[in-house]
Amino acid sequence: MSDPIISLVAVGLISIACQFFAYKIKLPAILPLLITGILVGPVFGFLDADQLLGDLLFPIVSLSVAIILFEGSLTLKLNDLSGHGTMVRNLCTIGALITWVVAAPVAHYALDMSWEMAFLFGAIVTVTGPTVIVPMLRTVRPSSKISNILRWEGIIIDPIGALLAVLVFEYIISTQDALAHTLFAFTKTIAVGTIFGVLSGYFMGLILRNNWLPHYLVNTAVLTLMLGVFEASNLIAHESGLLTVTIMGMWLANMKRVEVEGILEFKETLSVLLISGLFILLASRIELNAILNLGWGSVVVLLFIMFVARPISVLVSSIGSKFSWQELALLSWIAPRGIVAAAVSALFALKLEALNYAQVELLVPMVFLVIIITVVIQSLTSVRVAAYLGQRASAPHGFLIFGGGAFSRLFAKELIKQQVVVSVADTNWESISNARMEGIPTYFGNPMSDHASRNMDLSIFGKVLILSPYKQLNPLISYHFEHQIGKGAVLSLNTNDKNKLASHKVSESHTKEAGLFSEDSTYGKLTGYVAKGATIKTTRMSDEFTFEDYEKEYGDRLLLLCAIEPKGRVHMYTSLQKVKVRSDWRVVSLIKSN
Numbered sequence: 001m002s003d004p005i006i007s008l009v010a011v012g013l014i015s016i017a018c019q020f021f022a023y024k025i026k027l028p029a030i031l032p033l034l035i036t037g038i039l040v041g042p043v044f045g046f047l048d049a050d051q052l053l054g055d056l057l058f059p060i061v062s063l064s065v066a067i068i069l070f071e072g073s074l075t076l077k078l079n080d081l082s083g084h085g086t087m088v089r090n091l092c093t094i095g096a097l098i099t100w101v102v103a104a105p106v107a108h109y110a111l112d113m114s115w116e117m118a119f120l121f122g123a124i125v126t127v128t129g130p131t132v133i134v135p136m137l138r139t140v141r142p143s144s145k146i147s148n149i150l151r152w153e154g155i156i157i158d159p160i161g162a163l164l165a166v167l168v169f170e171y172i173i174s175t176q177d178a179l180a181h182t183l184f185a186f187t188k189t190i191a192v193g194t195i196f197g198v199l200s201g202y203f204m205g206l207i208l209r210n211n212w213l214p215h216y217l218v219n220t221a222v223l224t225l226m227l228g229v230f231e232a233s234n235l236i237a238h239e240s241g242l243l244t245v246t247i248m249g250m251w252l253a254n255m256k257r258v259e260v261e262g263i264l265e266f267k268e269t270l271s272v273l274l275i276s277g278l279f280i281l282l283a284s285r286i287e288l289n290a291i292l293n294l295g296w297g298s299v300v301v302l303l304f305i306m307f308v309a310r311p312i313s314v315l316v317s318s319i320g321s322k323f324s325w326q327e328l329a330l331l332s333w334i335a336p337r338g339i340v341a342a343a344v345s346a347l348f349a350l351k352l353e354a355l356n357y358a359q360v361e362l363l364v365p366m367v368f369l370v371i372i373i374t375v376v377i378q379s380l381t382s383v384r385v386a387a388y389l390g391q392r393a394s395a396p397h398g399f400l401i402f403g404g405g406a407f408s409r410l411f412a413k414e415l416i417k418q419q420v421v422v423s424v425a426d427t428n429w430e431s432i433s434n435a436r437m438e439g440i441p442t443y444f445g446n447p448m449s450d451h452a453s454r455n456m457d458l459s460i461f462g463k464v465l466i467l468s469p470y471k472q473l474n475p476l477i478s479y480h481f482e483h484q485i486g487k488g489a490v491l492s493l494n495t496n497d498k499n500k501l502a503s504h505k506v507s508e509s510h511t512k513e514a515g516l517f518s519e520d521s522t523y524g525k526l527t528g529y530v531a532k533g534a535t536i537k538t539t540r541m542s543d544e545f546t547f548e549d550y551e552k553e554y555g556d557r558l559l560l561l562c563a564i565e566p567k568g569r570v571h572m573y574t575s576l577q578k579v580k581v582r583s584d585w586r587v588v589s590l591i592k593s594n
Helices: 004-025 030-043 049-074 078-083 085-110 115-124 130-140 144-174 179-209 215-236 241-254 261-284 288-292 296-317 325-333 339-354 360-388 406-417 429-437 450-455 473-485 508-513 523-531 547-557
Strands: 398-402 422-426 442-444 461-466 490-492 535-540 558-564 570-572 586-591
Touching: 004 030, 004 049, 004 261, 030 261, 030 288, 030 339, 030 360, 049 144, 049 215, 049 241, 049 261, 049 339, 085 115, 085 144, 085 296, 115 144, 115 339, 115 360, 130 144, 130 360, 144 179, 144 241, 144 325, 144 339, 179 215, 179 241, 215 241, 215 261, 261 339, 288 360, 296 325, 296 360, 325 360, 339 360, 398 406, 398 473, 406 422, 406 429, 406 523, 406 535, 406 586, 422 429, 429 442, 461 473, 461 570, 473 490, 547 558, 547 586
Parallel strands: 398 422, 398 461, 422 442, 461 490
Antiparallel strands: 535 586, 558 570, 558 586
């Protein structure tokens, strides 16, 4: 395309189409992005990233990688790391080291890479990433223990693996000079990156904690200052910026009384636009001949990464922990590579190209090949592997309640008392704070956000109950989880919006899901009942005290909420579903005050 505006708009449209396609087929978005980039680039020749961006290509990639690492490090809370046991810590340290040590020699001998390039490749492919792990876990449904390990490994290993790659890259470019200069440059990079990262993280934390910026400027200011610190660090010590932003993000994430959730949510919008387009541009630069020229050596490297490096790292990391061989086998099989691997490889390839470094043309094709093969093969086979190993959990029966109002909290506490897995999500801090005070598991924020998918184990929820007053947001939540969990998985209160203006009407699909509890149960009415002293109680049915006796006892004061089978399965009452209660079942109801 000769017109750069048309090309840039086309990249944006294609990237959104890829994201939507990945969402519909429930695959990591990186796969269609990379494949589409190869199609529009070397296959059909529609896009030439070097011609389109020219000298701006390297700065854009560099800043994008900084944003990715900063966002990843914002999720790296030390208490989360310790809370998920030694296995996660070992996988992200000893396991990453084993993968690096195994992958590098194989790449050296099988692909005839130089030792320097082989160790850089090995460092890059140590990372997995939540953007590829989370969609896979939703489909596989492993036990919560395995799910948590894989999810937190993906979050934590991103900045660690990228940092390892930065240090290897620094060693590569430093070894061209005398040993003294090498040691000096290496030490300078570590020192500047650490000092700048700590100071900038602490300073930014003070700004956020003391509300020195107006709310509408916070996200923009954090992003801009982070990029400014990134470049300032690079000016003082070559390539120390990536270390700086990683430490800066970690410091912010672990600083007391500093909330970073809003910054993370802002990143989602930025990443969909910037990062998605970036990967199409990066993939469009790959030469098909470069992939074909890798030859059979690339197959050997892939086999060693998937069947040697990963199993050994899992086995060694599990020493001292109690895991069955089936659990270790599943952990060994699920390790797809993700966005950070693609971005970091492209960034260092551009830097090494500028230095005319030999064999740099092998780096990006090999990393992208690892990403594509691991995502495709493991996405297609993990369900069967988990089922064969007996590690696939049964259909989830937990409840995610969107809306933390008084009725929601009362209902959630009663379900928890009945041994039902429940979590409450809300965008209102006061509601979430009250729920936490009452001992209810919570998530503060939008449950359909990227942040929620990383930090909540959504695989445990079989139903979503929409009990919030947010009439515009409720249909979006409903649509999202209908797609994620399955048809009939979302139930909501009646909105009573039939006579409102068109702009306030909800979708037809959402209307069909409304009617939770009863036709006239609305958020306002339920809140009013609780305010007037209504209670929620559970009663066990028996041959002596039947469901008919139960209804007669309470009469019009009774609002049926759900019925629980002896084995724990929950049946929700709706305007369209009247549950047939049997002996020994428990009935949960709201009892209105006199």
